[in-house]
Amino acid sequence: MKKDISIRELTADDKAEVMAMMREFYDSPAVIHKSSDSILEKDFDDCISDMPFLRGFMLEFNGEAAGYAMTALGYTTEYGGICVWLEDLYIKPEYRRFGIGSELLKFIEKEFPQAVRFKLEIEEENEAAFSCYFNKGYRLSHYGLMTKETV
Template sequence: MPDFTLRDATPADTDAVLALVHDLAVYERAPNAVDMTAPMLHAALFGDKPLAHAIVAEDEELLGFALYFTSFSTWTGKAGIYLEDLFVKPEARGRGIGKALLQSLAAEAIRRDCARLEWQVLDWNEPAIAFYKSLGAEPLDEWTRYRVKGEALKALAKQETKHG
Protein backbone atom coordinates (compact mmCIF):
# COMPACT_ATOMS: atom_id res chain seq x y z
CA MET A 1 0.00 0.00 0.00
CA PRO A 2 1.54 3.35 -0.99
CA ASP A 3 2.29 5.83 1.77
CA PHE A 4 1.30 8.78 -0.44
CA THR A 5 -1.68 9.88 -2.47
CA LEU A 6 -2.04 11.28 -5.96
CA ARG A 7 -4.53 13.94 -6.91
CA ASP A 8 -5.08 16.72 -9.40
CA ALA A 9 -3.36 19.92 -8.38
CA THR A 10 -5.59 22.66 -6.99
CA PRO A 11 -5.06 26.43 -6.90
CA ALA A 12 -3.85 26.07 -3.31
CA ASP A 13 -0.91 23.99 -4.61
CA THR A 14 0.46 26.73 -6.86
CA ASP A 15 3.30 27.90 -4.61
CA ALA A 16 4.36 24.36 -3.68
CA VAL A 17 4.37 23.22 -7.32
CA LEU A 18 6.39 26.28 -8.29
CA ALA A 19 8.91 25.40 -5.55
CA LEU A 20 9.18 21.90 -7.04
CA VAL A 21 9.75 23.45 -10.49
CA HIS A 22 12.65 25.39 -8.99
CA ASP A 23 13.98 22.19 -7.38
CA LEU A 24 13.78 20.48 -10.78
CA ALA A 25 15.74 23.32 -12.38
CA VAL A 26 18.48 22.90 -9.76
CA TYR A 27 18.55 19.14 -10.41
CA GLU A 28 18.79 19.78 -14.16
CA ARG A 29 21.79 22.08 -13.61
CA ALA A 30 19.86 25.21 -14.59
CA PRO A 31 19.08 26.87 -11.25
CA ASN A 32 18.44 30.31 -12.77
CA ALA A 33 16.39 29.17 -15.75
CA VAL A 34 12.90 29.47 -14.22
CA ASP A 35 11.21 32.74 -15.13
CA MET A 36 7.72 31.54 -14.22
CA THR A 37 5.99 33.20 -11.28
CA ALA A 38 3.19 31.87 -9.10
CA PRO A 39 0.59 34.03 -10.90
CA MET A 40 1.81 32.71 -14.26
CA LEU A 41 1.60 29.09 -13.07
CA HIS A 42 -1.82 29.70 -11.55
CA ALA A 43 -3.10 31.14 -14.84
CA ALA A 44 -1.58 28.27 -16.85
CA LEU A 45 -3.19 25.60 -14.67
CA PHE A 46 -6.38 27.22 -13.39
CA GLY A 47 -7.13 30.25 -15.60
CA ASP A 48 -10.06 30.73 -17.94
CA LYS A 49 -8.29 28.73 -20.65
CA PRO A 50 -5.90 26.34 -18.88
CA LEU A 51 -2.80 25.51 -20.89
CA ALA A 52 -1.65 22.59 -18.77
CA HIS A 53 -2.63 20.25 -15.95
CA ALA A 54 -0.76 18.88 -12.98
CA ILE A 55 -0.98 15.82 -10.78
CA VAL A 56 0.66 15.97 -7.38
CA ALA A 57 1.87 13.32 -4.97
CA GLU A 58 1.57 14.06 -1.27
CA ASP A 59 1.66 12.77 2.25
CA GLU A 60 1.70 15.69 4.72
CA GLU A 61 3.37 17.81 2.01
CA LEU A 62 3.80 17.75 -1.75
CA LEU A 63 6.42 15.18 -2.67
CA GLY A 64 6.36 15.44 -6.43
CA PHE A 65 4.40 16.44 -9.47
CA ALA A 66 3.75 15.76 -13.13
CA LEU A 67 2.83 18.71 -15.33
CA TYR A 68 1.38 17.87 -18.74
CA PHE A 69 -0.60 19.21 -21.66
CA THR A 70 -2.42 17.88 -24.70
CA SER A 71 -0.49 17.40 -27.92
CA PHE A 72 -1.72 16.24 -31.32
CA SER A 73 -0.36 13.84 -33.93
CA THR A 74 -1.19 14.41 -37.57
CA TRP A 75 0.00 10.88 -38.28
CA THR A 76 -2.42 9.18 -35.90
CA GLY A 77 -5.14 11.84 -36.02
CA LYS A 78 -5.36 11.64 -32.24
CA ALA A 79 -4.39 13.69 -29.25
CA GLY A 80 -1.52 12.73 -27.01
CA ILE A 81 -0.28 13.71 -23.60
CA TYR A 82 3.03 15.50 -23.42
CA LEU A 83 4.69 15.34 -20.03
CA GLU A 84 6.53 18.62 -19.59
CA ASP A 85 7.92 17.99 -16.11
CA LEU A 86 8.11 15.08 -13.70
CA PHE A 87 9.88 15.61 -10.42
CA VAL A 88 10.00 13.84 -7.07
CA LYS A 89 11.86 15.34 -4.14
CA PRO A 90 15.14 13.48 -3.59
CA GLU A 91 14.19 12.47 -0.06
CA ALA A 92 10.93 10.94 -1.36
CA ARG A 93 12.48 8.88 -4.16
CA GLY A 94 12.34 5.10 -4.01
CA ARG A 95 8.73 5.08 -2.79
CA GLY A 96 7.17 4.49 -6.21
CA ILE A 97 5.98 8.08 -6.64
CA GLY A 98 7.47 8.62 -10.10
CA LYS A 99 6.03 5.34 -11.35
CA ALA A 100 2.62 6.16 -9.85
CA LEU A 101 2.61 9.58 -11.53
CA LEU A 102 3.44 8.02 -14.90
CA GLN A 103 0.83 5.28 -14.39
CA SER A 104 -1.74 7.98 -13.66
CA LEU A 105 -0.81 9.83 -16.85
CA ALA A 106 -0.95 6.61 -18.86
CA ALA A 107 -4.44 5.93 -17.49
CA GLU A 108 -5.47 9.48 -18.38
CA ALA A 109 -4.15 8.96 -21.91
CA ILE A 110 -6.23 5.78 -22.22
CA ARG A 111 -9.34 7.55 -20.87
CA ARG A 112 -8.87 10.31 -23.46
CA ASP A 113 -8.20 7.81 -26.30
CA CYS A 114 -4.77 9.33 -26.82
CA ALA A 115 -2.31 7.78 -29.23
CA ARG A 116 0.68 8.29 -26.95
CA LEU A 117 2.29 9.63 -23.82
CA GLU A 118 5.65 11.22 -24.45
CA TRP A 119 8.33 13.32 -22.81
CA GLN A 120 12.00 14.06 -23.06
CA VAL A 121 14.92 13.51 -20.73
CA LEU A 122 18.37 15.05 -20.56
CA ASP A 123 20.93 12.72 -22.12
CA TRP A 124 23.11 12.74 -18.97
CA ASN A 125 20.27 11.73 -16.64
CA GLU A 126 21.10 8.02 -16.57
CA PRO A 127 18.91 7.18 -13.52
CA ALA A 128 15.84 8.65 -15.24
CA ILE A 129 16.68 6.98 -18.56
CA ALA A 130 17.01 3.59 -16.87
CA PHE A 131 13.75 4.17 -14.98
CA TYR A 132 11.85 5.12 -18.13
CA LYS A 133 13.21 2.15 -20.06
CA SER A 134 12.15 -0.16 -17.20
CA LEU A 135 8.58 1.05 -17.79
CA GLY A 136 8.70 0.21 -21.49
CA ALA A 137 9.46 3.70 -22.80
CA GLU A 138 11.55 3.86 -25.95
CA PRO A 139 13.97 6.65 -26.85
CA LEU A 140 13.39 8.43 -30.15
CA ASP A 141 17.06 8.70 -31.02
CA GLU A 142 16.43 9.70 -34.62
CA TRP A 143 14.64 12.92 -33.61
CA THR A 144 16.43 16.14 -32.69
CA ARG A 145 14.48 18.81 -30.84
CA TYR A 146 14.84 22.40 -32.00
CA ARG A 147 13.95 25.60 -30.18
CA VAL A 148 13.68 29.25 -31.14
CA LYS A 149 13.44 31.69 -28.22
CA GLY A 150 14.25 35.21 -27.12
CA GLU A 151 15.73 37.49 -29.74
CA ALA A 152 15.83 34.71 -32.35
CA LEU A 153 12.07 34.21 -31.89
CA LYS A 154 11.45 37.95 -32.31
CA ALA A 155 13.64 38.04 -35.42
CA LEU A 156 11.81 35.07 -36.92
CA ALA A 157 8.43 36.68 -36.22
CA LYS A 158 9.53 39.79 -38.13
CA GLN A 159 9.98 37.58 -41.19
CA GLU A 160 6.29 36.62 -41.15
CA THR A 161 4.62 36.36 -44.52
CA LYS A 162 1.02 37.49 -44.36
CA HIS A 163 -1.54 34.86 -45.27
CA GLY A 164 -5.32 34.78 -45.60
Protein backbone atom coordinates in the same frame (compact mmCIF):
# COMPACT_ATOMS: atom_id res chain seq x y z
CA MET B 1 7.56 2.10 5.88
CA LYS B 2 4.00 2.41 4.61
CA LYS B 3 3.95 3.23 0.90
CA ASP B 4 0.88 5.39 0.28
CA ILE B 5 1.22 7.23 -3.04
CA SER B 6 -1.56 9.50 -4.22
CA ILE B 7 -1.89 11.78 -7.23
CA ARG B 8 -4.43 14.55 -7.57
CA GLU B 9 -5.15 17.69 -9.58
CA LEU B 10 -3.40 20.85 -8.42
CA THR B 11 -5.46 23.41 -6.53
CA ALA B 12 -4.85 27.06 -5.66
CA ASP B 13 -3.87 25.92 -2.14
CA ASP B 14 -0.85 24.10 -3.63
CA LYS B 15 0.71 27.22 -5.13
CA ALA B 16 3.46 27.98 -2.60
CA GLU B 17 4.56 24.33 -2.36
CA VAL B 18 4.55 23.79 -6.12
CA MET B 19 6.27 27.09 -6.87
CA ALA B 20 9.13 26.07 -4.55
CA MET B 21 9.43 22.71 -6.31
CA MET B 22 9.26 24.34 -9.74
CA ARG B 23 12.06 26.74 -8.82
CA GLU B 24 14.21 23.81 -7.64
CA PHE B 25 13.42 21.83 -10.81
CA TYR B 26 14.08 24.74 -13.17
CA ASP B 27 17.36 25.58 -11.42
CA SER B 28 18.59 21.97 -11.77
CA PRO B 29 20.72 20.44 -14.55
CA ALA B 30 17.59 18.58 -15.76
CA VAL B 31 16.40 21.75 -17.49
CA ILE B 32 18.30 23.68 -20.14
CA HIS B 33 16.35 26.95 -19.91
CA LYS B 34 16.13 28.63 -16.51
CA SER B 35 12.58 30.04 -16.57
CA SER B 36 11.75 33.18 -14.63
CA ASP B 37 9.52 33.16 -11.57
CA SER B 38 6.84 35.01 -13.55
CA ILE B 39 6.78 32.26 -16.20
CA LEU B 40 6.60 29.54 -13.55
CA GLU B 41 3.77 31.38 -11.82
CA LYS B 42 1.92 31.66 -15.14
CA ASP B 43 2.42 27.92 -15.68
CA PHE B 44 0.92 27.15 -12.28
CA ASP B 45 -1.97 29.55 -12.78
CA ASP B 46 -2.72 28.02 -16.18
CA CYS B 47 -2.77 24.54 -14.61
CA ILE B 48 -5.57 25.49 -12.24
CA SER B 49 -7.51 27.57 -14.78
CA ASP B 50 -9.79 26.40 -17.55
CA MET B 51 -6.80 26.22 -19.94
CA PRO B 52 -7.60 23.06 -21.96
CA PHE B 53 -4.02 22.21 -22.94
CA LEU B 54 -2.24 22.11 -19.57
CA ARG B 55 -2.96 20.11 -16.43
CA GLY B 56 -1.05 19.91 -13.18
CA PHE B 57 -0.83 17.17 -10.57
CA MET B 58 0.37 16.97 -6.98
CA LEU B 59 2.29 13.83 -6.05
CA GLU B 60 1.93 12.81 -2.41
CA PHE B 61 3.67 10.17 -0.35
CA ASN B 62 2.14 9.24 2.99
CA GLY B 63 0.11 12.45 2.89
CA GLU B 64 3.11 14.73 2.27
CA ALA B 65 3.82 16.75 -0.88
CA ALA B 66 6.46 14.70 -2.66
CA GLY B 67 6.47 16.26 -6.12
CA TYR B 68 4.44 17.64 -8.96
CA ALA B 69 3.84 16.99 -12.65
CA MET B 70 2.45 18.99 -15.57
CA THR B 71 1.10 17.62 -18.83
CA ALA B 72 0.41 19.41 -22.10
CA LEU B 73 -1.91 18.14 -24.81
CA GLY B 74 -1.19 18.17 -28.51
CA TYR B 75 -2.00 16.19 -31.63
CA THR B 76 0.29 13.81 -33.51
CA THR B 77 -0.41 13.48 -37.22
CA GLU B 78 2.12 10.65 -37.37
CA TYR B 79 -0.12 8.48 -35.16
CA GLY B 80 -3.44 10.22 -35.78
CA GLY B 81 -4.47 11.29 -32.31
CA ILE B 82 -3.83 13.03 -29.02
CA CYS B 83 -0.25 13.33 -27.80
CA VAL B 84 0.40 13.93 -24.12
CA TRP B 85 3.67 15.67 -23.27
CA LEU B 86 4.88 15.11 -19.74
CA GLU B 87 6.29 18.62 -19.48
CA ASP B 88 7.39 18.59 -15.84
CA LEU B 89 7.98 15.71 -13.49
CA TYR B 90 9.70 16.63 -10.27
CA ILE B 91 10.04 14.45 -7.19
CA LYS B 92 11.77 15.84 -4.11
CA PRO B 93 15.10 14.06 -3.48
CA GLU B 94 13.95 12.50 -0.20
CA TYR B 95 11.00 10.84 -1.97
CA ARG B 96 12.87 9.39 -4.94
CA ARG B 97 13.07 5.62 -5.43
CA PHE B 98 9.74 4.94 -3.72
CA GLY B 99 7.90 4.21 -6.98
CA ILE B 100 6.24 7.62 -7.27
CA GLY B 101 7.43 8.17 -10.85
CA SER B 102 6.17 4.75 -11.91
CA GLU B 103 2.80 5.43 -10.29
CA LEU B 104 2.58 8.77 -12.06
CA LEU B 105 3.22 7.20 -15.48
CA LYS B 106 0.44 4.66 -14.87
CA PHE B 107 -1.85 7.43 -13.64
CA ILE B 108 -1.19 9.60 -16.72
CA GLU B 109 -2.02 6.75 -19.09
CA LYS B 110 -5.30 6.13 -17.26
CA GLU B 111 -6.06 9.85 -17.10
CA PHE B 112 -5.65 10.23 -20.88
CA PRO B 113 -7.10 7.02 -22.37
CA GLN B 114 -7.66 8.74 -25.72
CA ALA B 115 -3.92 9.43 -26.17
CA VAL B 116 -2.05 7.56 -28.89
CA ARG B 117 1.38 8.85 -27.85
CA PHE B 118 3.09 9.98 -24.67
CA LYS B 119 6.28 12.06 -24.84
CA LEU B 120 8.82 13.40 -22.39
CA GLU B 121 12.30 14.86 -22.43
CA ILE B 122 15.10 13.34 -20.38
CA GLU B 123 18.71 13.89 -19.57
CA GLU B 124 20.22 10.52 -20.51
CA GLU B 125 22.71 10.89 -17.66
CA ASN B 126 19.80 10.60 -15.21
CA GLU B 127 20.03 6.82 -15.13
CA ALA B 128 17.33 6.28 -12.49
CA ALA B 129 14.75 8.29 -14.42
CA PHE B 130 15.82 6.75 -17.73
CA SER B 131 15.44 3.25 -16.28
CA CYS B 132 12.01 4.08 -14.85
CA TYR B 133 10.75 5.43 -18.16
CA PHE B 134 12.31 2.61 -20.17
CA ASN B 135 10.71 -0.01 -17.90
CA LYS B 136 7.32 1.64 -18.55
CA GLY B 137 7.71 1.33 -22.34
CA TYR B 138 9.28 4.68 -23.24
CA ARG B 139 12.03 4.63 -25.86
CA LEU B 140 14.49 7.20 -27.15
CA SER B 141 13.24 8.90 -30.28
CA HIS B 142 15.49 9.14 -33.29
CA TYR B 143 14.05 12.52 -34.20
CA GLY B 144 16.06 15.63 -33.54
CA LEU B 145 14.18 18.28 -31.61
CA MET B 146 14.33 21.84 -32.90
CA THR B 147 12.75 24.76 -31.09
CA LYS B 148 12.19 28.45 -31.65
CA GLU B 149 11.19 30.61 -28.72
CA THR B 150 9.29 33.87 -29.12
CA VAL B 151 9.39 35.01 -25.49
